[in-house]
Amino acid sequence: MPSRESTFSQSESLPPNIRAYLEEYLAYGSHFVDPPQVRLALATQGIDADLSAADVATTVAYQCYQPGVTPMRHREPEKSQRVLDITLDGGHHTTRQHMYYCWHLVGISRSALHDVFHAHPYYNSEQQSQRYAEARAGYFLLPAHLHPEQREHYERSADFMNQAYFQLLEALQPYVLERIGQMYPSSRWLVDRTQKRLEEKAKKICQEIARYVLPIAQKTNLYHTLSELQLLRLFRASQIGHFTEEVRYIIARMVGEVGQHDPSIYRELRTPVKIDQHPQIPHDEKRVYCANFDAALDSTQSKQSAITGNPRDVLTSAIQNALCVPAHSITYERALQMLFDPHENGLWADVFDSGMHDPVTQAARNVSVTFLTRLSHTADSQRQRHRMTPGTTPPISASYTGIPDYVTPLIIRETPELAQLYDSMMESIYAHVEAALKVGVPLEYAHALLPNAHTLRVVESGDVFDWVHRLRLRLCYLAQEEIFFISLEQAKAFVEEFPEGRDLFLAPCGVRKAAAITPKCPEGDRWCGKPVYNWDLDTYAEGRLI
Numbered sequence: 001m002p003s004r005e006s007t008f009s010q011s012e013s014l015p016p017n018i019r020a021y022l023e024e025y026l027a028y029g030s031h032f033v034d035p036p037q038v039r040l041a042l043a044t045q046g047i048d049a050d051l052s053a054a055d056v057a058t059t060v061a062y063q064c065y066q067p068g069v070t071p072m073r074h075r076e077p078e079k080s081q082r083v084l085d086i087t088l089d090g091g092h093h094t095t096r097q098h099m100y101y102c103w104h105l106v107g108i109s110r111s112a113l114h115d116v117f118h119a120h121p122y123y124n125s126e127q128q129s130q131r132y133a134e135a136r137a138g139y140f141l142l143p144a145h146l147h148p149e150q151r152e153h154y155e156r157s158a159d160f161m162n163q164a165y166f167q168l169l170e171a172l173q174p175y176v177l178e179r180i181g182q183m184y185p186s187s188r189w190l191v192d193r194t195q196k197r198l199e200e201k202a203k204k205i206c207q208e209i210a211r212y213v214l215p216i217a218q219k220t221n222l223y224h225t226l227s228e229l230q231l232l233r234l235f236r237a238s239q240i241g242h243f244t245e246e247v248r249y250i251i252a253r254m255v256g257e258v259g260q261h262d263p264s265i266y267r268e269l270r271t272p273v274k275i276d277q278h279p280q281i282p283h284d285e286k287r288v289y290c291a292n293f294d295a296a297l298d299s300t301q302s303k304q305s306a307i308t309g310n311p312r313d314v315l316t317s318a319i320q321n322a323l324c325v326p327a328h329s330i331t332y333e334r335a336l337q338m339l340f341d342p343h344e345n346g347l348w349a350d351v352f353d354s355g356m357h358d359p360v361t362q363a364a365r366n367v368s369v370t371f372l373t374r375l376s377h378t379a380d381s382q383r384q385r386h387r388m389t390p391g392t393t394p395p396i397s398a399s400y401t402g403i404p405d406y407v408t409p410l411i412i413r414e415t416p417e418l419a420q421l422y423d424s425m426m427e428s429i430y431a432h433v434e435a436a437l438k439v440g441v442p443l444e445y446a447h448a449l450l451p452n453a454h455t456l457r458v459v460e461s462g463d464v465f466d467w468v469h470r471l472r473l474r475l476c477y478l479a480q481e482e483i484f485f486i487s488l489e490q491a492k493a494f495v496e497e498f499p500e501g502r503d504l505f506l507a508p509c510g511v512r513k514a515a516a517i518t519p520k521c522p523e524g525d526r527w528c529g530k531p532v533y534n535w536d537l538d539t540y541a542e543g544r545l546i
Contacts, residue, residue: 025252038253217448318363389462
């Protein structure tokens, strides 16, 4: 990607205090051997004229607060600045949600994505997958300003993890092929096209599992889209403690890229908020917390911890309200059947989730459910993509307890030879992290050497509508193994609470079968090849060997 380094020296509209922060953040780029690349790829444009963010925010504010019809057009800065300042500083921020930007981010660490850029609901990303794209050796964030001993240790540790990835890839192959052979009848291997698909499936599964030993410093590439408001929020939040040098550098580059396209953005920035740093909890206290959290899970990966009081009453009342029908005219059972049964409410099977516009289906918004969930850093990165079931996740700096704490994939747990190799790798990886801290590698870089397998504990919540969406996708046999089994536990909790939803809390093919929609699988050629649509939840785990 061509380099287009941002600069703020010629930005006349940039207030001095804002300039100081941006220049400080931009200078962090020199702290990396190969800093992340940031390039503005798309920006909202007017149909009839080029419009700035200031033009858009002013026009929509006029339309809101003045009579008549307000055309979208250029606005003179001296006339519009007062409106811009009043709406921005007064918190009338919907005016900043009409302008969108899309950046191409190349070489950003997965740690930065997880802890900041994907740790809020208001973004969209299309990110290169470690499941589908083989990792590149040496493609990890490398600090440039460490002392020679520190840098040597950091680079050696990250290289070890990259080499472990390829070693594990090779070791996994025969065991993965064996399990795929158990899942699919031998007759399918006799058809050339099917055999190639199964061999490709085996390769991707090996990559999915081997990635657990990669460092969270491993780089990725993505397209990342935000509204103007969310860009302003990121800059405003940039002094919060877990925003690393890498994150601040990327934010400065994002602002600079937009500023080169539209300098009016500079007047929109406000000084970053300063907050007291959160207390540093000793490792022994963290371990007690983690042990208590795990005990509450009672040998599961995810367990329901809270739900809206009287949920069946709440849902029934909401459905009665949607239909304007008195309570004596519709029973609880009938109301919940209308909501949860895909045969009656086929909107649940629609891949566009158009049910969000249906008053009866919207009733599911009125009940919130919370789960305690334990999962790996890499699986939590997947969970984060479901922005409407957000979770409280500790940043990586808070999650580290000083001892190995990692998740082991199913096939490794059940294969002694693989388990021995994997555990040995993990012991070395965590020893490298401790050694990095002892030689003085700064926390944010030492913690970046933690593996994708590193355990995170999450408190996550969402309403029933959004849980249905999430579980429908993650109960698919194409879903990542770890998130699949977590979703299975969560779906069973929902069915126990709402037995009327036994045909709803299923994989997409099961929901589509209940709704009498064909084809049952919406994935086309990517169909998993298993008749999951004929199974109930209790059967799902039996057929999932990898």
